[in-house]
Amino acid sequence: MGEKSSNNCGAEEVVENKQVIFRDYVTGYPKESDMYIKTSNINNLKLPRGSNGVLLKNLYLSCDPTMQFRMRKIPHSPSHQSESYVPGSVINGFGVGEVLDSGNPKLKAGDLVWGTTTWEEYSLIQNPESLFKIEHTDDDDVPLSYYTGILGMPGITAYAGLYEVNDPPKKGECVFISAASGAVGQLVGQFAKSMDCYVVGSAGTQEKVDLLKNKLGFDDAFNYKEEPDLDAALKRYFPDGIDLYFEQVGGKMLDAVLMNMKVHGRITVCGMISQYNLSQPQPLNNLMQILFKRLTIKGFTHRDYHHLYPKFLATILPYIRQNKIEYVEDIVVGLENGPKALVGLFSGLNFGKQLVRVSH
Amino acid sequence: MGEKSSNNCGAEEVVENKQVIFRDYVTGYPKESDMYIKTSNINNLKLPRGSNGVLLKNLYLSCDPTMQFRMRKIPHSPSHQSESYVPGSVINGFGVGEVLDSGNPKLKAGDLVWGTTTWEEYSLIQNPESLFKIEHTDDDDVPLSYYTGILGMPGITAYAGLYEVNDPPKKGECVFISAASGAVGQLVGQFAKSMDCYVVGSAGTQEKVDLLKNKLGFDDAFNYKEEPDLDAALKRYFPDGIDLYFEQVGGKMLDAVLMNMKVHGRITVCGMISQYNLSQPQPLNNLMQILFKRLTIKGFTHRDYHHLYPKFLATILPYIRQNKIEYVEDIVVGLENGPKALVGLFSGLNFGKQLVRVSH
Structure with missing residues (x-):
């Protein structure tokens, strides 16, 4: 100081x-x-x-x-x-x-x-x-x-990313969130749960997985580091496929997700943190799924949504004050x-x- | 017979x-x-x-x-x-x-x-x-x-693909079409020209390139087989980037296009013909551009747009009869x-x- x-x-x-x-x-x-x-x-x-x-x-x-x-x-x-x-x-x-x-x-x-x-x-x-x-x-x-x-950049990112970038989740839809325990992911998951979605998150430690399941209200969660086959892991949690993927890691996870999307599924690209610092990004093989499943993939940044901040704040502050959000x-x-x-x-x-x- | x-x-x-x-x-x-x-x-x-x-x-x-x-x-x-x-x-x-x-x-x-x-x-x-x-x-x-x-499946594919799947092209926008001389590509190009766009197509022979430039009214065209560096080729034709890519080939072309999209660019995935028959699809490296440029990528099939067929036919038949379309x-x-x-x-x-x- x-x-x-x-x-x-x-x-x-x-x-x-x-x-x-x-x-x-x-x-x-x-x-x-x-x-x-x-x-x-x-x-x-x-x-x-x-x-x-x-x-x-x-x-x-x-x-x-x-x-x-x-x-x-x-x-x-x-x-x-x-x-x-x-x-x-x-x-x-x-x-x-x-x-x-x-x-x-x-x-x-x-x-x-x-x-x-x-x-x-x-x-x-x-x-x-x-x-x-x-x-x-x-x-x-x-x-x-x-x-x-929650009340700053990650908050408006989660809010815009879930509700504005792609069609918002509908009741009963299957939502997958990577880097789910981070600043943005934990909010996206709770927003999706408030829409009565089935929500699964991935994270990188057992402690984070426990957090998602026991405190943040996710339906399920897994440690991606302990999954030798991400495709198999996703099929376990989403036997009927994923409606909405909130993408924060990129690379092999995205490639596996592409194989597990439902027809007309949406992928909202918020980040690709696993790829930022590689000298060469991990190559992806499953892009044809965009065609075969008629997917929509959209990248975004919070900077395009700052006009929503007052509306967002009016929505989220009561949730926080009433302890409706962790x-x-x-x-x-x-x-x-x-x-x-x-x-x-x-x-x-x-x-x-x-x-x-x-x-x- | x-x-x-x-x-x-x-x-x-x-x-x-x-x-x-x-x-x-x-x-x-x-x-x-x-x-x-x-x-x-x-x-x-x-x-x-x-x-x-x-x-x-x-x-x-x-x-x-x-x-x-x-x-x-x-x-x-x-x-x-x-x-x-x-x-x-x-x-x-x-x-x-x-x-x-x-x-x-x-x-x-x-x-x-x-x-x-x-x-x-x-x-x-x-x-x-x-x-x-x-x-x-x-x-x-x-x-x-x-x-x-033109009046069947490829016609409705071109029409829906250009006007319905993503935001339609606006006057002055830069449009790139791969497999541009094929059934769908030649129509997409002419539709985009009718919207006063700058339109470039790729094809696989000089004869097709000539067709695009001399008969179909494309602003420019190139033979992708004679371009050792697709990224450099695209930068030559689109120094300021691509607003809308009509994707029909996939693989290395898509990877190069990702590097040349404008911020908020749209990619409409109609096909990936170069990839269909490979035992392993060509890996792509440039997916981070989806995030960095806030791209929208959408796959589609004509089957989702057959309800538009009467409207499409009413639009296209006069064009054909008046020789306004090749x-x-x-x-x-x-x-x-x-x-x-x-x-x-x-x-x-x-x-x-x-x-x-x-x-x-």
């Missing part, structure tokens, strides 16, 4: 600002050592004179799989509209913060916001267009950290532990939504 | 009926020798007493790529709702015929029909539900053979030449829509 200390001049207050710095462009999986911690000094906790931006005290930072695209020299995700991180500079991502100072008419000191921020204790956000004000009272029992997940977070404490938490996503070390608590 | 000859009894007229018989189940590419010609005798050209079916004299038979699925023991196309051919029995497919006798109230002797018939000179169609009556007058200048193509057929004469024409589809020997003229 930043420590304030008076300097010798007395006029300005020097504040320490811990930062996560991007070391250099990455090929393959990002490693913890691709980032390092640096402590800079800020002269005071005020905006520069004339700034239209905001000065944020970061409270929570979100670890999101797509951040690793920005660690490449050429981010291979043109649709994500984001630029590569700059070697030697602070990385950024989604987070929750408190406004300390504002030159922007929409925000004032004391406001709580979520949106794009930088991985440091205090962020100077030059363009606060991508910050959203949180209506939160002191006696509100919804944790602020939820705005990195939500599991994996919170590490301290910015210095952020890089390890972030790279852990790619081997599934997180248990639920991974985030970093920077400050209270 | 069947020859009539009186038999000794005098009461019945024996008619020869040439047939194309399926020899045995096929793996890999079908060969001409997987079928053989047999001449049977029919006692007379009348329906059996009490039949609700129709007796057809076949005029034209259509060679369609999907027929080879039915040559397998287990047709791997569940959505095409068709069963395997029976070894030792006549194959079937789309065709045009004249009703000689009818036990069905909707059809009478002399009617012309198109729909599912058998590959022989005379067909006894037990269930004529899949026969459609052709409104055709003697002075009609629309060739009857067109009902195997249509190229490759007609072989004589049922005995049918097997060779059919298997020629899989190496692209046909020049335009392949069909067989059985009789006038």
Whole structure:
């Protein structure tokens, strides 16, 4: 946490600002050592004179799989509209913060916001267009950290992905979700259960499988790492086939799913985390099923659905307040532990939504 | 052509009926020798007493790529709702015929029909539900053979595929069509041109490329067999990317197309003819583009769109009569030449829509 200390001049207050710095462009999986911690000094906790931006005290930072695209020299995700991180500079991502100072008419000191921020204790956000004000009272029992997940980008991703991208699930339909215990998957599964679907998820540890079955209300779940034949596993859980697949892993899982879709099935592609860091993606063989089963496959990003955020929030907040939805977070404490938490996503070390608590 | 000859009894007229018989189940590419010609005798050209079916004299038979699925023991196309051919029995497919006798109230002797018939000179169609009556007058200048193509299954396939499956093309959009000189491709291209799109097609000979560019009005075309790098070829014709890909070949072409789609591009999967007969389909590597470019990929079959046939016919017939649309057929004469024409589809020997003229 930043420590304030008076300097010798007395006029300005020097504040320490811990930062996560991007070391250099990455090929393959990002490693913890691709980032390092640096402590800079800020002269005071005020905006520069004339700034239209905001000065944020970061409270929570979100670890999101797509951040690793920005660690490449050429981010291979043109649709994500984001630029590569700059070697030697602070990385950024989604987070929750408190406004300390504002030159922007929409925000004032004391406001709580979520949106794009930088991985440091205090962020100077030059363009606060991508910050959203949180209506939160002191006696509100919804944790602020939820705005990195269920109430933030992963939430709108799950909501749009299930209800808007393809035809939404109908009662009794068979829904399969990969990476089901993650930030998005756990919500998609619970939304689908609320539609009276049969819902099965895959995850990478027995602990996560137990979570899906015992806490999140999935009808069933399996550990893909213990299935030598994914096709056989899917046939076990979906003897009559899958109506809707919520795709988050890609590769061999997608190839197996293609063989197990029903005629007119829908595949909603939210992510392909197993493929992002391979030098060559796993080849797929079962594309003819798109034709034979008249499938619909759609890729999407939450960025195309932000206009739905108010509607989404109005839907989801009552569910949370009435304990009608479960939500599991994996919170590490301290910015210095952020890089390890972030790279852990790619081997599934997180248990639920991974985030970093920077400050209270 | 069947020859009539009186038999000794005098009461019945024996008619020869040439047939194309399926020899045995096929793996890999079908060969001409997987079928053989047999001449049977029919006692007379009348329906059996009490039949609700129709007796057809076949005029034209259509060679369609999907027929080879039915040559397998287990047709791997569940959505095409068709069963395997029976070894030792006549194959079937789309065709045009004249009703000689009818036990069905909707059809009478002399009617012309198109729909599912058998590959022989005379067909006894037990269930004529899949026969459609052709409104055709003697002075009609629309060739009857067109009902195997532009006015039949390939026509409704092209129409539904372009206008109904995905969002239809908009003025100025960039459209790519593979197998573009075939029965469906040549229509899709001309429909897209009528929408003021930029349209490029691929085909497998220079002659077909010339056809596309010089007769069918495509903006450009290329011979995929002369392109060592399909990705580079597509970048040459679509420097800004492809909005809509009408997919008919699959495999390496689809993989290259995925790299050249625009954000929010649509892929309409009508066929994957390059892959049907491989023991292992060509593996694809570029599936992540579905996510990165938020693509929509949809497979379809004409069978889901037959309700549009009257609307389609009302649209297309005036175009044909006013010479506003070009249509190229490759007609072989004589049922005995049918097997060779059919298997020629899989190496692209046909020049335009392949069909067989059985009789006038």
